[in-house]
Amino acid sequence: MAEVVFTDVDKFYENGVHAVQDLNLEIRDGEFLVLVGPSGCGKTTALRMVAGLEEISGGTMSIGGRVVNKLSPKERDVAMVFQNYALYPHLSVADNIAFGLRLRKEPRKMIEERVAWAAKMLDLTPYLARRPKELSGGQRQRVAMGRAIVRQPQAFLMDEPLSNLDAKLRVQMRADISKLQRDLGTTTIYVTHDQVEAMTMGDRVAVMSAGLLQQVDTPQRLYDQPANLFVAGFIGTPPMNLIEADISFDGLAVTISIGAQTLTVVDAGLKRYPRLRAAGGRRVVIGLRAGDLHLADHRPELPSVTARLELVEALGSESIAYFRIDAMAIRPEGLDEEVDDELLGEGVTAARPNLVVSIPAESAYGLRLDTDVRLAVDTAKLHAFDPATGEPLR
Amino acid sequence: MTTHEQAFERAEPQAVERRGLHRPSLSGDWWRHLIALAACFIAVFPVLYVASAAFNADQSLGGTNLIPRSLSLENFRELLSPDPAKSQLQSSTSHYLRWLGNSLIVALTTSVLTVLLGALAAYAFSRFRFRGRRLGLLSLLLIQMFPQLLALVAIYLILLRTGDVFPFMGLDTRTGLILVYLGGVMGVNTWLLKGFFDTIPSELDESARVDGATPAQVFWGVVLPLALPILSVIGILSFVGTFNEYVLASALLQSNENFTLPLGLRGYIDKQYTEHWGPFAAGVLLAGVPIMVIFMSLQRFIVSGLTQGSVKG
Numbered sequence: 039m040a041e042v043v044f045t046d047v048d049k050f051y052e053n054g055v056h057a058v059q060d061l062n063l064e065i066r067d068g069e070f071l072v073l074v075g076p077s078g079c080g081k082t083t084a085l086r087m088v089a090g091l092e093e094i095s096g097g098t099m100s101i102g103g104r105v106v107n108k109l110s111p112k113e114r115d116v117a118m119v120f121q122n123y124a125l126y127p128h129l130s131v132a133d134n135i136a137f138g139l140r141l142r143k144e145p146r147k148m149i150e151e152r153v154a155w156a157a158k159m160l161d162l163t164p165y166l167a168r169r170p171k172e173l174s175g176g177q178r179q180r181v182a183m184g185r186a187i188v189r190q191p192q193a194f195l196m197d198e199p200l201s202n203l204d205a206k207l208r209v210q211m212r213a214d215i216s217k218l219q220r221d222l223g224t225t226t227i228y229v230t231h232d233q234v235e236a237m238t239m240g241d242r243v244a245v246m247s248a249g250l251l252q253q254v255d256t257p258q259r260l261y262d263q264p265a266n267l268f269v270a271g272f273i274g275t276p277p278m279n280l281i282e283a284d285i286s287f288d289g290l291a292v293t294i295s296i297g298a299q300t301l302t303v304v305d306a307g308l309k310r311y312p313r314l315r316a317a318g319g320r321r322v323v324i325g326l327r328a329g330d331l332h333l334a335d336h337r338p339e340l341p342s343v344t345a346r347l348e349l350v351e352a353l354g355s356e357s358i359a360y361f362r363i364d365a366m367a368i369r370p371e372g373l374d375e376e377v378d379d380e381l382l383g384e385g386v387t388a389a390r391p392n393l394v395v396s397i398p399a400e401s402a403y404g405l406r407l408d409t410d411v412r413l414a415v416d417t418a419k420l421h422a423f424d425p426a427t428g429e430p431l432r
Numbered sequence: 433m434t435t436h437e438q439a440f441e442r443a444e445p446q447a448v449e450r451r452g453l454h455r456p457s458l459s460g461d462w463w464r465h466l467i468a469l470a471a472c473f474i475a476v477f478p479v480l481y482v483a484s485a486a487f488n489a490d491q492s493l494g495g496t497n498l499i500p501r502s503l504s505l506e507n508f509r510e511l512l513s514p515d516p517a518k519s520q521l522q523s524s525t526s527h528y529l530r531w532l533g534n535s536l537i538v539a540l541t542t543s544v545l546t547v548l549l550g551a552l553a554a555y556a557f558s559r560f561r562f563r564g565r566r567l568g569l570l571s572l573l574l575i576q577m578f579p580q581l582l583a584l585v586a587i588y589l590i591l592l593r594t595g596d597v598f599p600f601m602g603l604d605t606r607t608g609l610i611l612v613y614l615g616g617v618m619g620v621n622t623w624l625l626k627g628f629f630d631t632i633p634s635e636l637d638e639s640a641r642v643d644g645a646t647p648a649q650v651f652w653g654v655v656l657p658l659a660l661p662i663l664s665v666i667g668i669l670s671f672v673g674t675f676n677e678y679v680l681a682s683a684l685l686q687s688n689e690n691f692t693l694p695l696g697l698r699g700y701i702d703k704q705y706t707e708h709w710g711p712f713a714a715g716v717l718l719a720g721v722p723i724m725v726i727f728m729s730l731q732r733f734i735v736s737g738l739t740q741g742s743v744k745g
């Protein structure tokens with residue numbers, strides 16, 4: 039068991055792609071760190087550099103206090119779980135799990151014990167004699183896990199291990215892997231592009247975009263205090279509403295103009311984003327979580343704006359309502375359209391909803407599509423960013 | 433964690449595929465059977481004819497019928513222990529067993545080495561990125577375009593000179609012949625194997641490396657077992673091809689005791705008098721046995737879908 043430290047790590051591929059840029063990241067001993075980011079941001083590359091499958095172009099990488107830049111995968115003593123499991127098809131489940139131990143010439147008896155132990159941990163005992171092709175996707179996934187845990191390596195590296203499973207099994211395996219990691223206490227780097235996985239599994243989450251590390255923190259802090267516009271837009275479901283607004287400051291109160299409508303920011307909001315005052319007279323990006331907007335009747339004490347209701351998705355206990363408000367919506371660079379593809383019907387791009395609100399299911403019944411609705415804004419919870427740099431106005 | 437899954441699995445047998453409900457009727461498909469029968473007949477006829485000639489006591493080719501008039505093992509006896517007084521061959525002694533041995537040694541060594549060297553080269557071309565990789569692959573293909581026969585004179589001269597320095601691999605040696613055969617098919621097999629290795633997901637290699645395998649262990653322990661089907665096919669094809677090869681062998685081998693089977697048997701029908709078709713047929717028939725044995729023993733490896741289940745795509 040050991041900590042993994044990236045110091046100024048760079049990765050250039052032969053084709054000139056700068057896949058990982060100046061990465062500084064410390065994964066503490068026993069920690070479960072999730073590396074998350076949109077497709078192509080360099081997560082896999084970073085992980086493969088830890089495993090020794092990819093050369094490190096610059097900086098140093100150390101595992102357990104030992105610089106491993108020039109060490110082969112074998113000498114690094116880490117275990118990796120691949121997205122497609124990469125089981126050895128010609129070997130039985132037991133032999134797959136024992137593969138690494140056999141290579142290390144461990145005594146036979148010890149190998150048998152360890153394999154039996156791993157199989158028990160993962161409920162694989164009935165399948166030990168089977169070949170991988172005779173297993174279901176979830177079972178294959180567990181064999182891949184078994185191959186990793188049986189060696190008791192310094193660190194686990196997992197590259198989107200759940201992305202090939204169906205949604206239900208994924209939720210279950212998410213919990214299983216978290217528990218397994220906690221029981222074993224092995225340092226783990228877990229790569230995913232699914233921010234829900236990141237939020238639910240990680241002790242800490244590292245958000246990457248375009249080869250750059252954006253923020254490393256606990257899931258809650260990422261959610262409450264995003265370090266920049268990108269993290270704000272990436273973390274959270276549904277994604278944070280990011281809209282352009284003009285700020286005015288008259289020496290006492292900060293007022294936000296969203297289109298023709300204005301809101302006054304309460305002190306609590308100014309306390310979190312004090313630089314809002316200095317932004318008076320400028321255009322900024324306001325961030326509002328779907329849960330910090332309410333129907334005006336429910337929260338009469340809050341200031342409100344008017345928006346047109348475009349679509350309601352019922353999720354059971356709550357509903358997600360999509361509104362359109364007269365203002366520019368912002369999509370942080372690097373966040374592509376995939377976030378809410380389903381809204382992208384033919385020809386409606388120009389008139390896309392730009393305000394997402396989650397409301398209790400029973401209140402959604404009273405709403406009629408294509409009508410104007412008053413929405414209360416909890417300005418104590420709003421976020422504000424500089425549109426040019428993406429920095430928070432803290 | 434698996435209760436849900438186990439329940440699901442238990443339910444599976446109910447969904448067993450119902451097969452064979454619709455069986456094509458003979459009446460509707462008679463023409464398919466006709467074509468199949470005709471094809472079988474065409475394929476089997478020469479074999480039957482040779483078999484008949486081999487067991488026929490009557491030695492002349494013209495007199496041979498598909499159903500011999502009288503059965504005898506006379507041809508086999510003459511083939512295996514020729515009577516010098518009776519034999520009309522100039523060399524006066526048939527070395528049938530020796531030729532068979534030569535052929536087996538040459539063909540087996542060639543096919544084993546072909547598979548091994550081809551696999552090593554193909555693995556390097558498939559997995560490593562090194563300078564000259566593209567050039568190497570292209571030149572392998574280009575060189576292969578020229579039939580080996582064209583190089584016969586050059587090969588002859590090379591072996592002649594080599595023999596001056598290393599007599600054991602010069603002209604008229606089995607080692608020399610094996611080397612020539614090896615060079616001849618290396619390119620094609622390397623390409624074939626490279627194509628196959630490319631289909632083995634590189635995550636398997638990487639996973640093995642992280643598990644602690646050296647490149648050699650990855651090759652022997654992971655890649656080679658997965659390539660068994662194609663290795664067997666290449667092994668068999670190379671064995672049969674070498675076993676039957678005549679032209680190169682006839683140019684490079686000179687003394688009777690070094691002959692391979694095709695060369696030696698040729699002696700029976702090479703002469704003015706063609707009375708030796710009987711022993712020739714017997715010899716050909718016997719020569720089929722090792723090929724059958726090799727084929728049968730490798731057949732079980734030629735199964736498809738070996739890599740199934742390794743990765744989820």
Ligand SMILES: Nc1ncnc2c1ncn2[C@@H]1O[C@H](COP(=O)(O)OP(=O)(O)OP(=O)(O)O)[C@@H](O)[C@H]1O
Nearest residue numbers: 051053055057076077078079080081082083084231
């Ligand atoms: N072998 C390679 N050669 C050249 N460029 C590469 C190679 N592998 C990846 N890249 C590039 O490096 C960048 C980062 O790739 P990487 O695989 O690390 O992304 P990722 O974050 O894992 O994405 P995903 O979530 O889609 O798996 C991408 O722009 C990709 O095109």
Ligand SMILES: [Mg+2]
Nearest residue numbers: 081082083197
């Ligand atoms: Mg990836």
